[in-house]
Amino acid sequence: MDKNNVQQITFGGGCFWCVESCFNMLKGVESAISGYSGGHKDNPTYEEVCTGETGHAEVVQITYDSSIISYEQLMDVFFFLHDPTQLNRQGNDIGTQYRSVIYYKDQMEKAKAEEAIQKSKESGRWNGEYVTELTQFEKFWPAEQYHQGYYNENPTQPYCSAVVGPKIQKFKKYFGELGMLETDSQ
Incomplete structure (x- = not known):
């Protein structure tokens, strides 16, 4: 990875197990790390975040090579993986920690995020008002170590087999056809 092209983006789109596992499959993504952001508590634990009282969202921080995969492509994946019209929830995962949120570092990144939201709206993929926070x-x-690569380590865990697994299969089919996955054998 060319260090001159290394960028980071942090966003939340529901349970971080779903989001992290998919982004780690993309060409140009060096790492996707599950964690917490947007709250008022330093060094939060998963248990604390689950109470909804820390203000944190479950997020994924992605380090990527912008010469291989663009911010815009990452946003396309982000809006594919979650429903940005569900306020403080994704499916049966309910609470502010599951909110749709994009964290921007500067005004240029904020403008790109606003463009990505508009592009997603225009795609017609999701019906309803977008509630994605900027x-x-x-x-x-970073979340506790046991959350990192959780699906890969626990594919038969009930939540993983019922929720994460099907989402990954849908993701692989769509983005594999676009040639964006790390290898064709995944």
């Missing part, structure tokens, strides 16, 4: 990035707290 929030100034402040701090990212």
